[in-house]
Amino acid sequence: MEDYVTGVLTGTGLAPGALAAAAVAAAVLLIYFGAAASLARKSPAAARLSSLGETRRRQTRDLALLKAPADQPGGLMKAFVPASMTERSELENKLSQAGFSQAGALRTFTLIRVLLGLALPGALLLVIAAAKTPGLLPPNPVTAQVAGWTNMQVFQALSGLVGAGFFGPIYVLNARAAARRRRIEEAFPNALDLIRISVDSGLGFDAAMTRVGNELAQVSPDLAFELLSVQRQIQAGRARQDALLDMSSRTGVETVRSFANVALQSMQFGTSMASALATYSDDLRNQREMRAQEMASKLPVKMSAVLASLMLPALIMITIGPVVIRYIRFIAN
Incomplete structure (x- = not known):
């Protein structure tokens, strides 16, 4: 067997050093691919531990949302x-x-x-x-x-x-x-339109808020956090009214407070949530248009002071400058 292997290696015409280098390279490749395959195969125990860690982190976030009232400060x-x-x-x-x-x-x-x-x-x-x-x-x-x-x-x-x-x-x-x-106020009209479209499509109010919160996680993380916080509090057993009112006070935005009142009134009186959200969405869009018109109307007044401070000295120099120069020359002569 040894003579056969020697004859095959001799028949290749390669030097012994080249054959040794090729053998070492093949061994390194085998070790690399074997290690990569073993590491890529995730063990069931590691997957189980990872899922447990994610569940524990989610529970920690929920406990942070449902925090207990602050105690009275003591000591220093x-x-x-x-x-x-x-x-x-x-x-x-x-x-x-x-x-x-x-x-x-x-x-x-x-x-x-x-x-x-x-x-x-x-x-x-x-x-x-x-x-x-x-x-x-x-x-x-x-x-x-x-x-x-x-x-x-x-x-x-x-x-x-x-x-x-x-x-x-x-x-x-x-x-x-x-x-x-300001970020929440700018992103809320689009979120309200998405919630209204989701409710019109057949989703419930809670499911629509959850879906919109997940969709806005990258675009507006602040508003997405508030919407998802409300749903986590409701799922944890808190009353929907308290969760919505807490969101309005936590954000400090008037449009969010009005949205919470509209949603609560619709649930209290049994009216259609889709029509209530559509009406409030149109009203909010009109408010944005009026706010834009108000800012555009204020622009000339704000620019008048700047224009006057920049143009008035130049106008004074143009109108009075030649007269001053003429009097200076007259007095000098």
């Missing part, structure tokens, strides 16, 4: 969280409108404000101490300027940093909430 948090329940509810609504509706959002936001209010002046104090310590930092204009500050200037800078660190997150939160409300 009691000194920073608003003591009034009204102020605390307003801050929680603002956090929800900005997209932070998970449990503990108020506590986390308060901690961020406190840490920023302490960290910014603390960093300034470290810079001042390092600037006044000779040889600790290389000479630069910043340390030279800070080292020359008086006590009053240091106090003013520290006060400004404390205010910026404690009240700056409020400004960021308001801006984020306003941007999210």
Whole structure:
């Protein structure tokens, strides 16, 4: 057998080194394809564990949607969280409108404000101490300027940093909430048309909201999250009225609040949901057209100040300039 294999290899006319390289390459290819096939074949245990992990993540999201009422703050948090329940509810609504509706959002936001209010002046104090310590930092204009500050200037800078660190997150939160409300308000008319078309096609109201929420997940994730949150709360046993009203207060958009009232009135009085949504969709479309016309009508008024500030100096120079030049020449002569 060995003589036969030797004769076959000799008959190929290839060098022994080339034959060895070809054998090694064939072995590497076999190992690669075998490993790829074994890794591509997903084991039933791995698939089962993956499905269990997805179910656990879905349950976690549902628990975040159905969070318990916030407890009364205690300890050091009691000194920073608003003591009034009204102020605390307003801050929680603002956090929800900005997209932070998970449990503990108020506590986390308060901690961020406190840490920023302490960290910014603390960093300034470290810079001042390092600037006044000779040889600790290389000479630069910043340390030279800070080292020359008086006590009053240091106090003013520290006060400004404390205010910026404690009240700056409020400004960021308001801006984020306003941007999210604008995105929801711009995407809601299209979502309402899709819901109306789905209801006209025979789907129920809950199924239509779920379908539209899944369809808008990539186009408008904020509105899709709100629609799917309502359905998850209803599936978890919450009353439809409470879920819809909670969505309207969580978004802070007037069109969403009107939509919730229209849907609830249609269910309460037994009228056709398709006709109610069609009527409200037409009304909303008319409101958008009137809003666009209002913005177009305001445009000339807004442009008049800019045009006057840019054109009036040029007109004055054109009309009075030659007269001024003539008088200057006359006085000079």
